[in-house]
Amino acid sequence: MSKTVEAAGAILIRIRSGKQLPISVSSGDVLSDEDFHALSDCVEVCLVHRPKYDDWSWPKGKQEQNESLFRTAVREVGEETGTPASLGPFLTTLEYPLNEEGGRKRKGVSGSTTKRVSYWMATPLDALQEQQRHVAFGPVHEADISEINDVRWTSISEARHMLTHSTDRTVLDACVTRLRESALDAISFTIVRHGKAEPRKSWIGTDAVRPLTPLGAAASFALSRELACFAPARIVSSSWTRCADTVLPYALQSGIPLERNDDFTEDAYKTHHQTVLDALESCIQTALQEKRNTLLCTHRPLFEGIFENLRGMCLGTSLAKRLPKISPFMQTAHALNLSVVNSAHGPIIIDIQKVAPIVY
Incomplete structure (x- = not known):
């Protein structure tokens, strides 16, 4: 009998320190290659390293009981990166056999079990925004070092090279499409x-x-x-x-x-x-x-x-x-x-x- 494990995550994106978004980003038009290049020079995305699989990926995790995928994505980003975030546009959904998590065959997991991961674009909250939504959302606990042992903010081009799995680059492509739609604004x-x-x-x-x-x-x-x-x-x-x-x-x-x-x-x-x-x-x-x-x-x-x-x-x-x-x-x-x-x-x-x- 097949089974699907639901999970969620996000591409957490921010403006580089000392940078400002180009005026063209606020135009509401789909960005040209030139304008997107100017935008990509101003932003960075967040990757996490999982020692269990020795891979670089987007922050994500399994859906808990009585939890929407929205909450799963926000909670997992907070736990794995230490950064409170709010969700933006939806990006994409990936599906793969759970026993191939991390690119390796896992023992004791049925090959008929599928993991489905939904991804959003997300942006960091400032201190006031986090304070305002803290009670309604609830506490977020830091991930154990055995789960996440490094967090890196990198450029979009650097992230493409750092990501271990090709499927994560597919998520990045979806984010790029959103950025071309001026989604960061x-x-x-x-x-x-x-x-x-x-x-x-x-x-x-x-x-x-x-x-x-x-x-x-x-x-x-x-x-x-x-x-x-x-x-x-x-x-x-x-x-x-x-x-x-x-x-x-x-x-x-x-x-x-x-x-x-x-x-x-x-x-x-x-x-x-x-x-x-x-x-x-x-x-x-x-x-x-x-x-x-x-x-x-x-x-x-x-x-x-x-x-x-x-x-x-x-x-x-x-x-x-x-x-x-x-x-x-x-x-x-x-x-x-x-x-x-x-x-x-x-x-x-x-x-x-x-x-x-x-x-x-």
Whole structure:
């Protein structure tokens, strides 16, 4: 019987000390070879050495019980490199027989067991960002020296030569493609549907104060663990109770103010449709200008207009198709994470990822 072991990791990338990103990186256009060469001279990636296999590879590890692959990737990067990080665009997934881990045949492991590793692009957090997301994400413990005994920051070209396995160079190629899409200058913009609320028919009171159910509150709390993987620095919500309470756990855990906005309520959408879309555009533009990962929580009825608006921002039609078209668009207490870059033509979405809470 075949079995798949899930794992996750990331290419951790940063700007070299004393360097600045070229202006062309912020253009939102796919970089030319010349512009990419200028970019690659300014950045470095992080490799780890595993003494067990005597190889250089990307930080990664197996998924733990009750853990999403987002959390696995962030946790493993933190454990193996000592650097807290937030996830950016998805890169690729690799699969190989588990008994060939490290390029060597392993005894006692069935050849029918496959290891599947999902990779993201990731960037280091500064001290304030790490402090803000620490409670929601939880502690990260340093890897034992028997697992990781060296960590190196190198250029992209040096990494290509240092990597032991050809499959890791495939991951690097995926990262290069993302860098050509200006991904290093991207911000994370996460759109959340509020948690399950008390039924309208049984609620006595105004719709604006209709609260979450206990299950909805539990899912909202669990969602905060996933949101921490993207290290939001700004939290915006519809002013109505069920939306604000969905992202309140992360606001309380991080100390980031919760901004209640009347423009993202159901009533606003019914009476002033364009006002909602203008508020969304303003929110995204502010996130790009201030380089702040942003979290927005709103209601199901708004998603039809919001997603239609966002489709026009997508890098390509295949990416635009990943925005749901049919109600309810996404489940309660679920989210879509968008990687957005700026351009002369306005914001461009280069990646979309589904985010779900794990309640156990």
